[in-house]
Amino acid sequence: MDDTLREALATGRELYRQKEYVRAEPHLARIAEAKLPYADVYNMLGVVYHDVGQFSKAQACFEEALRINPGYTEASLNLAVTYNDMGRYAEARDLYLGALTSSTRPGGKLDSFVMGKLANMYADIAEVFASAGAFDEAIAEYRRALALRPTFIDLRLRLAQALRDAGRAEEALRELRAILAQNADYLPARLSLGLTLFSTGDHAASLAELEGILAAHPDHPRAKVYRDMIREHASRPKP
Numbered sequence: 001m002d003d004t005l006r007e008a009l010a011t012g013r014e015l016y017r018q019k020e021y022v023r024a025e026p027h028l029a030r031i032a033e034a035k036l037p038y039a040d041v042y043n044m045l046g047v048v049y050h051d052v053g054q055f056s057k058a059q060a061c062f063e064e065a066l067r068i069n070p071g072y073t074e075a076s077l078n079l080a081v082t083y084n085d086m087g088r089y090a091e092a093r094d095l096y097l098g099a100l101t102s103s104t105r106p107g108g109k110l111d112s113f114v115m116g117k118l119a120n121m122y123a124d125i126a127e128v129f130a131s132a133g134a135f136d137e138a139i140a141e142y143r144r145a146l147a148l149r150p151t152f153i154d155l156r157l158r159l160a161q162a163l164r165d166a167g168r169a170e171e172a173l174r175e176l177r178a179i180l181a182q183n184a185d186y187l188p189a190r191l192s193l194g195l196t197l198f199s200t201g202d203h204a205a206s207l208a209e210l211e212g213i214l215a216a217h218p219d220h221p222r223a224k225v226y227r228d229m230i231r232e233h234a235s236r237p238k239p
Contacts, residue, residue, distance in 0.1 A: 084128075
């Protein structure tokens with residue numbers, strides 16, 4: 001490598017680390033144009049292109065990174081995200097599983113960063129299933145995510161909501177109470193608990209939960225709406 005390319009590589013990597021993606025792109029592209037076998041350069045270029053929505057170019061870069069280094073977990077995960085954004089969900093899932101398998105093979109250890117990223121990717125797949133009404137599949141994906149990151153309460157909340165939407169309210173309540181045992185002040189879980197209790201017909205417990213939120217947060221808009229909804233429902237004459 002000549003000095004000009006060496007300088008382009010150093011500059012591109014530094015700008016990328018600073019998240020100056022637009023400025024980093026021409027420097028990294030020079031390395032790629034020179035056909036130098038630097039997998040991290042192609043991975044960085046893929047991230048740059050993905051960031052601006054050029055998914056086809058991002059895909060090509062991540063695939064080249066993996067051609068150079070088939071065991072490059074970060075590139076696999078980034079390619080999986082790109083496939084997911086392109087609607088290629090089956091291929092994305094295969095890559096997630098492949099990254100997980102390769103990262104946990106004998107002699108290897110799945111590091112914290114990879115586990116967190118994989119957990120969020122499973123959750124992204126679950127969101128697609130949930131939005132299509134495929135709640136059993138969504139629940140399975142959320143559980144995979146939580147197997148990797150059991151302390152991610154936002155993921156557990158999404159699991160609880162999918163369980164509620166699937167008509168499995170008692171399971172949803174267990175998940176919500178697990179969240180609140182971990183963080184009693186997590187308002188999204190308290191709100192969801194109030195709604196889920198309402199869905200079971202326990203209107204008094206639902207109202208008590210929402211009143212408790214408003215005692216601590218008097219101006220919370222959603223808690224007010226939900227409380228007033230329950231009060232209005234309770235005031236209706238019984239058929």
